[in-house]
Amino acid sequence: MKNTFLLIAKITLLITINFICSVIYGQKIGVGAHQTESYFPMLKNKNIAIVANPTSVFSTSNGFVHIVDSLNNNFTIVKILSPEHGFRGKADNGEKVVDTIDIKTGIPIQSLYGKNKKPTKEMLDGIETIVFDIQDVGVRFYTYLSTLYYIMQSCAENNISLIVLDRPNPNGHYVDGPVLELKQFKSFIGIVPIPIVHGMTLGELAQMINGENWLGDTLKCDLSVIKMKNYTHQTPYELPIRPSPNLPNSQSIALYPSLCLLEQTPISVGRGTDMQFQIYGSPHFLENDFSFTPQPNFGAKFPKLNGEKCYGIDLRNEERPKKLHLKWLIDAYNKFPNKETFFKKSFNRLAGNATLQEQIKEGLSEEQIRDTWQKDLKIFKQKRKLYLLYP
Numbered sequence: 001m002k003n004t005f006l007l008i009a010k011i012t013l014l015i016t017i018n019f020i021c022s023v024i025y026g027q028k029i030g031v032g033a034h035q036t037e038s039y040f041p042m043l044k045n046k047n048i049a050i051v052a053n054p055t056s057v058f059s060t061s062n063g064f065v066h067i068v069d070s071l072n073n074n075f076t077i078v079k080i081l082s083p084e085h086g087f088r089g090k091a092d093n094g095e096k097v098v099d100t101i102d103i104k105t106g107i108p109i110q111s112l113y114g115k116n117k118k119p120t121k122e123m124l125d126g127i128e129t130i131v132f133d134i135q136d137v138g139v140r141f142y143t144y145l146s147t148l149y150y151i152m153q154s155c156a157e158n159n160i161s162l163i164v165l166d167r168p169n170p171n172g173h174y175v176d177g178p179v180l181e182l183k184q185f186k187s188f189i190g191i192v193p194i195p196i197v198h199g200m201t202l203g204e205l206a207q208m209i210n211g212e213n214w215l216g217d218t219l220k221c222d223l224s225v226i227k228m229k230n231y232t233h234q235t236p237y238e239l240p241i242r243p244s245p246n247l248p249n250s251q252s253i254a255l256y257p258s259l260c261l262l263e264q265t266p267i268s269v270g271r272g273t274d275m276q277f278q279i280y281g282s283p284h285f286l287e288n289d290f291s292f293t294p295q296p297n298f299g300a301k302f303p304k305l306n307g308e309k310c311y312g313i314d315l316r317n318e319e320r321p322k323k324l325h326l327k328w329l330i331d332a333y334n335k336f337p338n339k340e341t342f343f344k345k346s347f348n349r350l351a352g353n354a355t356l357q358e359q360i361k362e363g364l365s366e367e368q369i370r371d372t373w374q375k376d377l378k379i380f381k382q383k384r385k386l387y388l389l390y391p
Helices: 002-024 036-043 067-072 144-158 202-211 250-264 327-335 347-351 355-361 366-371 374-385
Strands: 047-052 057-060 063-066 076-082 108-111 129-133 161-165 176-179 195-197 222-226 279-282 310-314
Touching: 036 129, 036 161, 036 222, 047 067, 047 144, 057 067, 063 067, 067 076, 067 129, 129 144, 144 161, 144 202, 144 222, 161 202, 176 374, 195 374, 202 222, 202 374, 250 327, 250 347, 279 327, 327 355, 347 355, 355 366
Parallel strands: 047 076, 047 129, 076 108, 129 161, 161 222
Antiparallel strands: 057 063, 176 195, 279 310
């Protein structure tokens, strides 16, 4: 009965959000892919590659249409380039994606999350234009940004034009977190010197990557960004399709920037349940009224703490964050009995520095830690203004 009431409440909330958006913002958001009049002329008589996944859809009078199906009817698609989680979005976090063929269209699919994360010259042989259309969630360590970066770099090196079909950032209403220290911590979960929550769309970030010369070696990508209609950074946006297997709803997406820091600790954030990135816990926490037991499921074949009863915190009714929260990371650290084994090797890559881990070990408060970010955040926000496409 409780679950039924929760489901009704969520449906009611979604309807309310959509109504508020229609009243305040007048019209539904028109994603870049929907603006066919802007980019169809660029694709005429071109050999095309498409970077896409299940989120690469746009609304028509006949329902949602996938960008590959839309372009395949009108243009020459040579291949599909597939990011983390695969073209159909079924691979686990970190699971290698293999080359294959799209059953529906017969178009070859080449993986950008296997042997190569950056397209090779051979992969792009004969390609004249790449179309990039993937839903992001506005967080530095969400790897679709890194895929975009490497696409831009390969396009610049191989004289290929790039069209980014822009999409909303569901966490675009704020900017927060430590800015990545690039020299020490550059990786596929941190490719450019931006804060954890950057408040930009991928189209805006693509312009920033070009404008700030982050591609290296004086490289510039021949870039076109197809803007959205009726979007602002404050516009609430309910994603029609989950952006990856373990972000099943808006609450998980909203809490992801803060809770993902727990991924590089012994704490579970709900992988192996249907509450991913909406809870956290451990068998080592004191028993309380809330518990969960991770089990293999869609998106988590081998979840952390598989089969172990975890006691923890339920955040499913937490208010939508307006900042990056450290309170849950600090809480988990304080509750965990063996402090020496709490932080795993890749935690600093997620944080973007070696400082955050030490600050928590030293017992600094969230406010004290946040104060140390402010200088770099101010500089980033000033740069960010140069590349914004939306108010």
